[in-house]
Amino acid sequence: MIVDNSKLNLGPVKSFKILKEYVLGYKNVGASLEDFKIFSRDIKRYLSEGDAQMLIEHFMKIKHMCPSFYFDFDVDSKGRLSHVFWVDPISIKNYMLFGDMTSFDTTFKKNKYRMIFGPFKGVDHHKRCVIFGVGLIINESKESFVWLFNKFLDAMGGRHPVCLITEEDEGIEEGMKLSWKDKVQHRYCMWHILKKLREKVGPSICKETEF
Known part of the structure; x- marks a missing residue:
C-alpha cells in the first residue's frame, strides 16, 4: 500500500491514516507511523538504486519491438547514468515536416535525480506543440550539450534545424x-527576453508602450 500510494505522491503519513480508516482503527493497522516512515524511506532508497537500469532496459524493450525507436545513453567515471536521449518514430516524422524551427528548453532544470530535462520541440501546421526528442543531462556544461546535440543530429539522420x-x-x-x-x-x-525586460531596462521604460 505504501508503494502504491507513493505513485500518487501520497506519503507515509497519509498512507497510515488511509489504512487506519480501512481497518477501522489504529490498533488494527499492525504497525506504527514510524514503521511506515522507515519502510517508505527504505523502499525509495532501494528503488532509486535500480531506476537507471530499469529505464535503459525499458528503452531496450521498446527498441526490440520498434526498431525505428532511437535512444542512447552515457555514464560517468563511477558508472552512474549521466546522459540519456530518446526519440520515437512519430517524433522523427514530425521533425522532418516541422523541424526547420526547433525550440530547445532546459527551463525545468533538475528533477529528484538531479538531472536536467531538455526537450526539443516545434509547432505543427495546426499550431500545436510537437516533441522532436527528449534528453536528460547531468549538468549544463558545454560537454553535456555537445553530447546531446550530436545524439539529436544522429537520430535525425544528420539533418540540422x-x-x-x-x-x-x-x-x-x-x-x-x-x-x-x-x-x-x-x-x-521571446518568453525569456520579455521575462528579463523589466529588470534590464527598468519599470519606467516598460511603461512606454510606443517603445
Whole structure:
C-alpha cells in the first residue's frame, strides 16, 4: 500500500491514516507511523538504486519491438547514468515536416535525480506543440550539450534545424558551436527576453508602450 500510494505522491503519513480508516482503527493497522516512515524511506532508497537500469532496459524493450525507436545513453567515471536521449518514430516524422524551427528548453532544470530535462520541440501546421526528442543531462556544461546535440543530429539522420530557439545560456551556445558549427541559426526565446525586460531596462521604460 505504501508503494502504491507513493505513485500518487501520497506519503507515509497519509498512507497510515488511509489504512487506519480501512481497518477501522489504529490498533488494527499492525504497525506504527514510524514503521511506515522507515519502510517508505527504505523502499525509495532501494528503488532509486535500480531506476537507471530499469529505464535503459525499458528503452531496450521498446527498441526490440520498434526498431525505428532511437535512444542512447552515457555514464560517468563511477558508472552512474549521466546522459540519456530518446526519440520515437512519430517524433522523427514530425521533425522532418516541422523541424526547420526547433525550440530547445532546459527551463525545468533538475528533477529528484538531479538531472536536467531538455526537450526539443516545434509547432505543427495546426499550431500545436510537437516533441522532436527528449534528453536528460547531468549538468549544463558545454560537454553535456555537445553530447546531446550530436545524439539529436544522429537520430535525425544528420539533418540540422534551420534555426534553434533557446534561452540565453553559455553552455548551450558553446555546445552548439562545437557540435553544429555555424550550420544552425541561433535565436533567443521571446518568453525569456520579455521575462528579463523589466529588470534590464527598468519599470519606467516598460511603461512606454510606443517603445
